[in-house]
Amino acid sequence: MPQILMNTDMNSAAGPLLSVENLNVGFLQRTGVVDVLHGISFALYRGQTTCVVGESGSGKSVTARTILNMVPRPGKINGGRVVFHPDPKGSPIVLTDLDPRGKEIRAIRGGRVGMIFQEPMSSLSPVHTIGNQIIEAIRLHENVSKKRAHAMAVEALRQVEIPEPEKAVDRYAFEFSGGMRQRAMIAMALACKPDVLIADEPTTALDVTTQAEILDLMRGLQKELGMAIMFITHDMGVVAEIADHVVVMEKGHVVENGDVRQIFDAPRHPYTQKLLAAVKRLESPAPGKTSPPASAKPVLKVRDLELHFEKKEGFMGRKTSIVRAVNGVNFELQEGEALGIVGESGSGKTTVGRCIARVYDPKGEIEYNGTNLISANAAQLKQMRRELRMIFQDPFASLNPRMTVKQIIAEPLIVNGLASGADLDTRIAKLLTDVGLSPDMMERYPHAFSGGQRQRIVVARAIALDPKVVIADEPTSALDVSIRTQVLDLLLDLKARLNLSFVFISHDMAVIRYFCDRVAVMHRGKMVEIGQTDQIIDHPQHPYTKALLSSVPISHPSQRGTVQRHRYHPETA
């Protein structure tokens, strides 16, 4: 793209729009000040996107907030400065010198520098209309009448392609889908035409299809408005899609800073190389993957699975609408096989997993070892729950913070009366070793562990009862990429050693390709396609699968513009 390159040169000559110089931020702790940012420097340029990448805890979010002088408590800027130079002829403003509650910085927040956050769900007020919040942002910075601000808010919503902006303006955040909320957030941040947009993981909580749309939108708006974008992400695919410059952060240091092509083609710092290698590993099936033999018998047969949620209203409980969460799903799971289920949020993939674990009361037939789980009695279900275990997405939420690791892993063993006393201790020690943790971690509490280690504890709990089938619901999506492959390798190892079968629910195509033997694609409660993983990914048949695959971020900046994105519309297909 020669146009953008030319732009780069022109603007670099004009000097950075915003520069972070030797910024140091410390957190006051009982033991003294602990630095979270160690003298970092980078710059943002007009009309360009700078991606800040790094894993959780690298200080990306603190950096974003410090630019706006909103250091979260108990943080304190103890060195360096942030210089904002919006007008080449005027004098630069040192943002870090301003009073964090003063008028000057407030005029810049939202006015000259807009910000969007990760969670579109909770970043908008639940009790004010979208319009109210956008109008507020406009009237804080521009001296316009309420009526004019309302019109501007409608215009801002139209700009981010929200349908029927005149009506959307009076609606509440909870009436929107995640993607629409993030659009509204962007509309709010851009309502005052800022010079800089800081986006803190704006697409992490969204589906790939929605992510692709939001990235397109941001790119388009940047072209139109010419602002500088600082885009925080941990996803190298997103970086490949949109970055001009990349800043790589690790543990509060900027370890590498350069042009996007240089970073991808010739990463200098070992940490950058490690990040890219982790992504690369996920681009092909796992080396240690063992497919089940052709003679394998099915362990689980699902036929005509249906689950409808009914919304009831009024005195008589009239049914007003029915959500067909799972609408006639059929598949078989072979012994020793990993079957992936992919789809967007709302496609019913999680519900299918929960139906099999009999959290819900579905219709149809789930045959496991000759018993139909749907008509099974309590004793049969108890036995089945020993052999059919679940792993959940969030390793932070699925472990009780007040129980030690030992208590957590022992619980299923004790509940089922399988072990006690010294025997229990040896079993837990063995389980911990199996998942790659040390047995002397037994007495610690979950908070002492990192995300990856916690997910290992969750896995240890799941395999404590020698299960036959494991239902894993997005087990790696809350983890950093480098840890993602480690957990997947652990699961592959356990699968081979214990002859486990997996139902692996995920929205991430790369993870599915790495881990699964077969994959099923779900769309609105139906399975639209099922087959061998490489077959589905390389030669998708159903238009929805094609659309889903087209939204997956590219892996290298040189592929920009080579993928034709489209969204699947069942009416037109």
Place this chain on the structure above:
Amino acid sequence: MIWTYIFKRVLWMIPFLFAVSLVAFLLIQAPPGDYLTTYVAKLAETNEALDQAALDNLRQRFGLDQPLYVQYFKWVGNLLTGDFGMSFEWRQPVSDLVWGRMGLTVTLSLATLLFTWAVAFPIGVYSAVRKYSIGDYIATTIGFIGLATPNFLLALILMYVGVVHFGADVGGLFSSEYKNAPWSWGKFFDLCQHLWLPIIVLGTGSTASLIRVMRANLLDELHRPYVETARAKGLSEFWVIMKYPVRVALNPFVSTIGWVLPNLVSGAVVTAIVLSLPTAGPLMLQALLSQDMYLAGAFVLLLSSLTVIGMLISDILLVLLDPRVRYE
């Protein structure tokens, strides 16, 4: 939409109140004996005696000789026509007795509620925003003392201080010259002069707990992402907190009306006796002690209705305050 919601809720109150009337009636009948047993015992204390024939005569006149269900339906039937029956003890229609006291009770309750909110809201917000500051510690300490002190004790202390140090006229709601006088501005001012003491006494407990509720709720909301969004917009710190987290934290505040209303009537009995307030509480206690069936029944019914109405009001406010609360 909100009107159909209110209409439906009011409709639901009918079967509910019917059930309450049944339970209330059974509860009042639950202790052994009836009004006449208590009456005879009281007469015996003063060495008077009532012969069996006179007793049977009285029992028949009061309708106490009939089976329970007949008594119940008679009572409910009369209730529907607005007749609450006669008080055995006072020999007066129950409605006269109750309504005479309800006016002042409601006045006192509302004044106390407003006092509670006016004090609890700013202090609660302050102690959440300035968590672990000296002001927060002071508010918290006073709050806990307020929670732990029994109201009647506080009443006694305040009365003592009022009489000894300020020479104030405490006790009751009116000075003696206005007690039986018709309403006038003079009587109104007199009421205001007497009202502050019971308001403080009755209000401290709930103020203290509301401060804690407000503080805890606001602390939960203060670090939510939408607060950060508001700050990143350039809103001043005061409005960031007032418009967003406080608004959300208000929900439980509003929900308190539901239990504050009945509590103000029944919960203040001991205090009302200590302060000799002409409110409903002491009268209800007396009616229950002497098994004055119809009077006690009327009070229990009234309390239940107040609870239901309080819940309705707080639910309506919740719907107005929080669009997420579904009311279709």
